[in-house]
Amino acid sequence: MDQAAQAPSQVMPGSFADLAQKVSPAVVNITTTSVVSQPTGGPAFPEGSPFSDLFREFGFPGMPGGPGGPGAPEGMPGPAPQQRSNALGSGFVISADGFIVTNNHVIEGADQIEVEFYSGDTLPAEVVGTDPNTDVALLKVESDEAIPFVQFGNSDTARVGDWVLALGNPLGQGFSASSGIVSARNRELSGTYDDYLQTDAAINRGNSGGPLFNLQGEVIGVNTAILSPNGGSIGIGFSMASNVVSQVVDQLQEFGETRRGWLGVMIQDVTPEMSEAMGLSVEGGAMVTDVPEGPARDAGLQTGDVITSFAGTPVEDTRGLVRRVAEAPAGETAQVVVMRDGDELTLDVTLGRRETAQGGGTEATPDEPTESDVLGMSVTVLTPEMAAELGAPRDATGLVITGVDAEGPAAEKGLAAGDIITDVNQQTVTSLADLTARIDEAREAGRQSVLMLIRRGGEPLFVALPLGEAELAE
Structure with a gap:
């Protein structure tokens, strides 16, 4: 902190053009491909799941029993051909021999990873190692020529008010730059090792894994998540501090895993x-x-x-x-x-x-309720089968939203069926009892809302959900 306090004041740049031109060749777009089973004409929800019931109830086109759906025999699901699913993200090169840093959630579950460079060239990438705890992944591409790269800076010297530049692939629009300031430091969101820089530089879906630069062209953060009521940027983005990321990357390069x-x-x-x-x-x-x-x-x-x-x-x-x-x-x-x-x-x-000392995840109590209505939404404990349906890892934990009241607070904040709630008020939730406890704690503390971390299509999103008046237990 003393070093940060003594850092010289920054002068507002007349333009970010020189900086963008300098670092852009090291920034990459990442496209991942995975193979999923998809019922013909409908979403990838097998018969018997709460999601297949939900979509049939509302007549989802192409579902058996829905408008235009095939007339499958009673109790017989339709065929499930293999379908390729694509996802987009960002990353940056940290060495001339092709090591690339991105978010773990960008490449999680991918069968193929393709990296597009600023020049337009593309190369296949292999995963060297991942760390879900900090949402960091290290990739490697092979090239006959040296690849432009950038270096990590010291995130501890970043001060609130410092200018920053974010580069990435927002909403699949290709290489894009946005500027802003460091608006807060040392944010702890949902993980044990969190140390986020908060920025008002525009960060949207697809920016995940991209770099946050200081004016010297050094990476001081990896863009990871946003706080948003609607899924778009409202000027509150979070970048994992480079001093955390660089240590993880060093271990992934040396061992292919973390050894804390x-x-x-x-x-x-x-x-x-x-x-x-x-x-x-x-x-x-x-x-x-x-x-x-x-x-x-x-x-x-x-x-x-x-x-x-x-x-x-x-x-x-x-x-x-x-x-x-x-x-x-x-x-x-x-x-x-x-x-x-x-x-x-x-x-x-x-x-x-x-890593060897930690046990497995907490399992839900077998005799607790399987579904609950709270804050204008219906939620249930995530099972391995549901996780597979939603494109999440089978060992993922959390709660799944199975329905949303159109006039409730959850709908107002953009939550939808299929969203996975993993954390509430920066604490992991794996059961309905966990969710109820977090809500009760917030109310007892006089808070007006709870901060939820959800996963939607593999992307993390923070949502501040109003509590409203206390609900009566049935």
Whole structure:
């Protein structure tokens, strides 16, 4: 932060033309192709799913029983030929030998990936590695000639008000530039390792994976998501900070996967009241609430310890500690300073690897309701079969919108059947109970809306959904 505070003030450029001309050759359009099963004349929803019932009820053209639909025998679905589905995104080259960075959601599930360069040339690309946690993917193309590339800048020096330039392929329109400023820093949206720059540079569908440049032509962010009530840009876009992306890319280049450090503790922020009650002489820190079997227990950490420093870096809060531990290589020995009973202790912890320590996703409770009406929409728990129907990975988790009240808040904000809700108020939701809990928490806190992260056609979209008056439980 000190370095950012001391950065020189920027002068408004008379034009972005020189900058755009300099960096455009390294920016690419990405087209992905996947093979899906599609019933003849209708959407890809097999018989028996809530979506096939929904479309039949409203007479979707081409569906059995709908206008123009084939008269399939009772209980017999129509044929399901293979159909190729295309998706568009953006990316940028980071080395002369053809390494390309984009978003994971741009290429997830793709059978073929084609990269189009500013020159108009196209090359096939292969996936080197992906990290869904930061939505980063690394691709590689082969070329006989050196490819123009750009370099990562230091996102920590970006200040609110700095000019930025976004390049990409918005709405499939080809190479396009938009300018704006950094409107906020250190945004945490839905992930453990989030560190987003917020910008008012126009970012739309298709910009995902594209670069956000500073005036020096350095990449300080990867355009990832927007906050929008209607799916279009309203001047609130989010770019994953380059200091996060570059570390992930280094690991993907070296290992083809991420290898984050793992301390093995449950932690919570230390409030001023807790600090006073414990007689701590330091502010901030992370209190250890549980020490399961793992590196921290082996090193002697205990419940009630307050971690004040990790690997020589002061710990301000739990978020900072989690990110700092993740950045440390697995297997590295790090010094952890803790306050225990008024004394300062220094412990040496040999870090484990988070990817091997983490368990599987949380499953919905078997006996909970299967569907619920809330905030003007009907939702149900996402199953592997539904995920496949909607073009999402079969192991995806969340809630699926199965219906929307035309006069309710969900419809007003542009939500639709088939949208997948993955997070509410920056917390993962995998069950109806999770959704209800997030809504209740927001109401108790006096909030007027909840922030939902949805996936629509593989693209992430944030929607602020009004709560309105509390609904009566049936």
